[in-house]
Amino acid sequence: MAWRAPDLLDEDFARILARNGIHGFECVWNLDHRWVQAPNERHGGWAGVARHEWIDADGEASAWYLKVHRGRVSRGLGSLLLGAPTLRREHGTLLRLVEEGFPVTRPVLYAERRVEGEHRALLATRELDGFRSVTALGREWRDRGWPPPSRRTALLRAAASLLRRLHDRRWKMNAFTAWHLMVREGEGVPELRLLDLERAKRTLFPGYARTKDLGVLERSAPLWSRTDRLRFLLAYLGAERLDRRGRRIWRSVQSRRRGEGWSWRDPGRGRARGRTPESVLEAAESGWRAREESNPQPSDP
Template sequence: MSDFLASTDVALLQRHGLADFDALWNVQLDAVDEPNTGRGGWSSVYRLELEGKGYYLKRQSDYLTRTLHHPFGEPTFAREFRNISRYEQLRIPALQAVFYGERRVAGERRAILMTRALDGWSDLDSLLARWPQLDAVQRVGILQACGQLARTLHRAGQMHGCFYPKHIFLRKRSTGWQAQLIDLEKTRPLLFGKRDRLKDLEPLLRRAGAWSEGDVRCLLATYLQQPADSALVDNWLQRLVQRRREKEAH
């Protein structure tokens, strides 16, 4: 597999001598948190800023996942990069890749995934923390943006698998709120129709404790393209509440 380098960022990276795998592997940066260990290796995330543009540079060594297609393992970033590329092809709003590459060095399997930082965006978790302070127009805008994001995702035949508030990023624009997704490692195709769609949505609603029933109806109304008091929204709300109770009981 050849390295991927986004054409829009080539010149900037070249000016700083960071347009290839070895340079990105060796550049000295402070990690944003403790590295993940396990799977026989490690994986770490770094913040990189170049001429006012922010990036997240992720490096890993022997941090592998094993599947039927890759019984001997592949870097977990490989799957994430494929999913980022798939989302872009399907026009599902999500984080954007700038660089991806893999190397074998003396038996060690290294991988780099670099993405654009979502500067100017807020994760839904932080918005939920101040939900009571947001005015009605802001709340409706956020709920509609989340509902539209879920609708776009599922209509494209994809299930995120970790549709949590911390993985949904939003920003206010003159035309309204926009939303996009991060953390695509567990994405898979929708295989079981409504069951998978409910399975994807329920964790979001379970974690969004600040939302009232009216808020959830607003999100579902956008998702289903139906009035908030429609029978279809009633049905989906009932199914989601039931699934939430079953999860909490376990």
């Protein structure tokens, strides 16, 4: 199957594929995929993520990530009967977020086919050079030693600012997790990129989106200390201390965790047990303030 309308293919990427003898949908579909996320079966089909290296116009190897979906469909007003590939929605979300100036990787390929009644779809993006997930960064800090508070605070502020901007534009991410948030550290503010936006969508209820996304991120970052979580929430709210509204948001987020049991971890301090959201917040806030008053650090909030 050659490329055809309405396939969306970046011109430079098309030349790279052609240089490597890849000339259409079927060629990409039948590649020997090197899976970085093995295909998993859900929603009546399967999906996986592969990493490929191809020679570019300069004769250098370039790395790309390819999402491969087979039989994975979603249904909406325009596709009630046959459904549409879930990757179509993710591709549209990526384009809208790029247009709005959010840090996502621009797709270089989106194509879909219907073969013997089965939906097949491909989505390709370039590998992020020098980026790693917040999860991987946290593990490195745990294994090699925790960095100064100023370095952690810079990351927390950048992530909180990004999530607040998304909510201000009425985006509900649904999977804003530490392993889907990529970071590249350097001088100044850390660079961030968002991955895996299949579930992201617009919402008419930004308050619910806030509670949902804050809760998802919190559950996905067990290495964050109580102080880190407090700093994140304050940065998200653009506040120095939690007021009544901030405490209400805190309680809303924590109410989603009560059925799971408490798992707040502070490096070297063990696990908080049998404590309410309010008591944990008060302990974190008072402990943070006491430490700063006794040993202030100009780079911390």
